[in-house]
Amino acid sequence: MIIDVIGLIFIVIGFAFDVFGCLGLVRLPDVYNRLQAATKCVTLGTCSILFGTFLVVGFIAAGMKCLLCMIFLLLTSPVAAHAIARGAHRSGVKLWEGSVVDKYAEDKEGEA
Amino acid sequence: MKSKMILFALGFVAWLLLNWPPDWQHSLTGIFIAAFVAYMTGDLFIQRPHVLKHPKRYWYFVMHYIPVFLWECLKANIDVAYRVIHPDLPIKPGIVKVKTTLQTDTALTFLANSITLTPGTLSVDIDRDNGILYVHWIDVRAKDIDKATAQIVERFEGILRKVFE
């Protein structure tokens, strides 16, 4: 019973981080900042939801699949974010005008 | 051959987790499927199998890397939530250059993943030849390459060198 309550607390924390991540997706000004907020918050939020589900349902088939899915998300979500950021910068998406420095564009102009 | 054996073991464990209450029919099917997958794609997965023999590396991975990673991840989420809720959006973004001394593929992948999930940073591109990572930083505190390296990379670099190299 106490384990169920702990699992539900994990699920609530996960929902809060999901909503914050999507709020960042709406509010922040350019692609890279949106990618930062969304990737961090939604990855940890969904992992927290899956861990809470594992605690609630226990060591049955669904719980084991939750753990596997959690490991998979933690490994692949940063790779997807990295690929999107690289593709966006190479396709010419500008940084926000309040940005301070862009070493990557300087180095690429030096090469080309 | 050794990397095929390791991939066979990993695939069989993943199959058992997917069919959780293990019985002999599922296990028999899993042995055949894991052997087929290991035979087809075994050479692509692990290039340096001798690394997996040292038990000290597992100890460092579990006891040093994972607690540091989870703690930084939680701090990152609270930081992003604060920046999103604040009415003035206190951000000062930019792309900076940091340098690393790690060499192998696995260590660089784990370093890039750790940078992406820690507070305020996102790895954009990597230059293997010179050991340079380009990192998008949501709150630029140091434009210089040495100071940025000291603030971003050095939390993980020592641990990852002990684990993977």
Next chain:
Amino acid sequence: MKNIRWLIGAVIIVAIVAFIVFRPLPFLFYHKLPYVGFVGRALYIILLACVMCLYRIWKGPTSADRIVAVDILGIMIVGLCAILTISTGRSWYIDIGIAWALQSFISTLALSKYLEGKGFEE
């Protein structure tokens, strides 16, 4: 001006969350399983987050914004499947979640390659 816009948005979100807390989703109640009231409220919150993603897909100025929003939507649907596993007691919902996570990752990689403007050989 910025503070006024922030205040209007905060009032809208607080109103939606209050509505969620007082009016749970009714269609899950006949299962007579534990935590159904909690799950009926929780599904509304994740649908609110999905609506924010859909706003970014609709309004995004560049195609990179839309790709980010599709990726995030795919990750959140995995969480939705986990919640449905608890509320209905059927364990095959998490199978949908695993398959969705795999397919979403591969489609995101393909879309970012397309965005980069190169072939798939590299």
